[in-house]
Amino acid sequence: MALVELGRYDRNLANILVARLEADGVPALAFDGGASIADGSWLLIPVRVMVDEDDLDIAQAIVAGA
Template sequence: MSLVELGRYDRNLANILVGRLESEGIPAIAFDQGASIADGSWLLIPVRVMIDEDDLDEARRIVGAA
């Protein structure tokens, strides 16, 4: 298992995408969202959505259709 970055999004969208991917059976995690809150710059620091490399093509399809 190797994590890869699906994309960088604002904090709210990143969490929505994580939920959407997980509802389709693709485990996902949002990295860096705690850092952006701690700095007080949550609108400026993008949150990375990370998934397993094997799920990348399917995740891109799901995100593209959303």
């Protein structure tokens, strides 16, 4: 299993997309969600949504249709 980046989104959208992907049977993870939360800049840092490279095509289709 090799993870690839599906895209970079704001924190809230990234978590919504992870939930949507998982609801459709595509395992996904949000990386960097807690980055720089201590200094208050967490809204400025995009969160990476990661999926298995074998699921990338279907994940892209799900996100495009969302």
